[in-house]
Amino acid sequence: MEKFNHKDPHEILNHIKKLENAVDQPLLDLEKREDVRVKIRVDNKVGPAMFKSDPLIPNGYIANELTIRAMRPDIFVLGDTLEDLSSIHHCACGKSFDVQFWKICPYCARSFNL
Numbered sequence: 001m002e003k004f005n006h007k008d009p010h011e012i013l014n015h016i017k018k019l020e021n022a023v024d025q026p027l028l029d030l031e032k033r034e035d036v037r038v039k040i041r042v043d044n045k046v047g048p049a050m051f052k053s054d055p056l057i058p059n060g061y062i063a064n065e066l067t068i069r070a071m072r073p074d075i076f077v078l079g080d081t082l083e084d085l086s087s088i089h090h091c092a093c094g095k096s097f098d099v100q101f102w103k104i105c106p107y108c109a110r111s112f113n114l
Contacts, residue, residue, distance in 0.1 A: 010074075040068055049097060049106035070106035 043062035054060035
């Protein structure tokens, strides 16, 4: 199977389009896609790589500065599960995280290569 960059949601989408072309059938209906925006506010009392409901903004969240800096701005999700695109990275700081959500380690800010 061809390798692709899990870090780029657009590259994932291109990979899906290639699969569709190979079988000559659509795998997902992109016309029915749903774009969701989440409001996240800084609160450094929240632990790294964690989110809590925002008491001031309905349906919003709070997170510390490093967590917000480490987050990917776009996350591509298929269906109700996130397991299909999961790629666990074990950082030198001793923590593990799924690279589909982070562009740097959300615990220590180290960069990583896939």
